[in-house]
Amino acid sequence: MAVKGEHPFPALARSTNAQPGKMWSLARARSGPGRWVAPREPQPFLFFALNTPAILLLLAFVLYPIIYSFLLSLHQYNLWQPARFRFIGLDNYISILGSEQFWRAAQTTALFSLGSITMTIVLGTLLALLLNEVFPGRALLRAIILIPWAVPPVVNGLIWQWLLDGRYGLINAVLVGAGVLDDYRSWLTDVNTAMPALIVAQAWNHIPFVSLVVLAALQTIPDELYEAARMDGANVFQRFAAITLPWLSHSLLLVLITQTMVALRTFDIIYVLTGGGPGDSTTVLAWLTYVTTFNFADFGRGNAYAYLIALTTFALSIIYIRLLWKRGELAR
């Protein structure tokens, strides 16, 4: 059975000299990449039929939850005190924006994001530059580089907890053995070292991804550019600044976007490594939302936090998308 609207003899349709614009015009003339050949009319009905499962999924589990979440954020709603459920308008938001706890968490989130994004991108790019050179052992390093990326975040957190352990940890043993430290330290319960430890663990997990994306871009740089620059007497740093970096800017921007999203939603390794402490020194917004909602059962306030995080993410996305748009990357 032919699909409705299809020519019974498409080969014939090709060979006949139908007028352009009519249904069976010359296929080659108008078939660009991604064009169906026989019925070239758009098929909105089939399009929506094929998208229905995905749309239903989105309506049920994205649209409904975000509306529900917003409505709840306008209520006083503690699961432990269901009787005191009542509409309070924007009071949750007002109280959050006036609280020191929120602003401290926002600062912590910014610190964590900046630290982990910077470390991930700098080390990831360096690793990519290294893997783009020829040296013995490169094939091995390239083959196994995805392994740290494949480590689930919870396991990542547990590995670093064990490495940083205050009594039996490998890092303490190595540092004391090398004479850098006099005595074992408990890194994760010290206000000064908990956040750096978290940043290192996070970066460790995401460096492979960044370096593979950057490496893919590095491999598309034509050698002629470097040769021409060498002819002109540019040294290695000048070549990097004038050729490599501009060529990479697109990939770096994309990596920046993905890493920002990852950093803002980081929750797992905080759960495992520090639990938001010591004090509230590693309490990022995602963690604060989780604790408010599921430890204190304050669903109204928790939803308000969630909305504030979403708005921040949304604002950042718009900035990034505009940056991309300006560069013409999304026009395609």
Add this chain to the structure above:
Amino acid sequence: MISRRTDILRTCGLMTAAALFFLFMFTPVYWMVATSLMTEAEMLAVPPHFIPQAPTLRNYATIFGIGDPEYIAFAQNRAPAVFDIFPAMINSLTVGLCVALANLLIASPAAYAFSRLNVRRSLPLLMVYLGSRMLPPIMLVVPMFLLMRNFGLIDTPLSLIAAYCILTVPFSIWLLQAYFKTMPVELEDSAVIDGATRWQTMRYVVLPLARPGLTCVAILAFMASWSEFLFAVVFTKTTASKTLPVVTASFVDTASIQFDYVMTAGVLTALPPFLLALIFQRYIVGGLAAGAVKG
């Protein structure tokens, strides 16, 4: 002569940098595997043994309930969570496979529609899919928890499958439609010339050609569900639905040092993603690069 010397210097420099990166990137993984092969006494050695002196698979055997009954009883007493690991593996596997399958079933028709049906103004819908990827999961988890509670689905694998579909399907659609667009439409043209219907073209031309893309989507969906923690820790309560990351993280609450078991659980949690990453590296890197370039 001079250039030869600089070449050697250069190689040495590169190898030193490579060695430093190698140490930083792989010592943590090595130490996890090494610790999982240690007995409790050896794990607590100060200074630590960099190479296990008497490596043993006893920790692994204990997780599967094999071995000396006396030791198993001791382990039961020391860390009861050890015996939650095996059921959690089954749960993780069930959830991961269901999510991978659901991704293929939901995302490939949608991606086909975007790449082949030539519908004008389809971009906004694609942007909606893309935008739903930007939503922070913490925002979805709270209302979804209440939703699942109302349906009585808390502590069932089904709640996790639904949640993970939301986290993975939009990305899969995005990735697959980009992949379909790179496939030459000429092959489908010639199938049509030979009298194939649209369904036959999709079944016999598009899907076999798209196998690398479909594999990549399935693997990434499986890996994402296998590693996910936030929804898992909120939606699950007992071994009926607890997944591996939840059980592995549950050791943290205990006061005693149990890193021999924790690292064993960690190896088992990280092993499937490791293997998938190594075997399908080409597909994954290609897919991630496409996903990153296009979105």
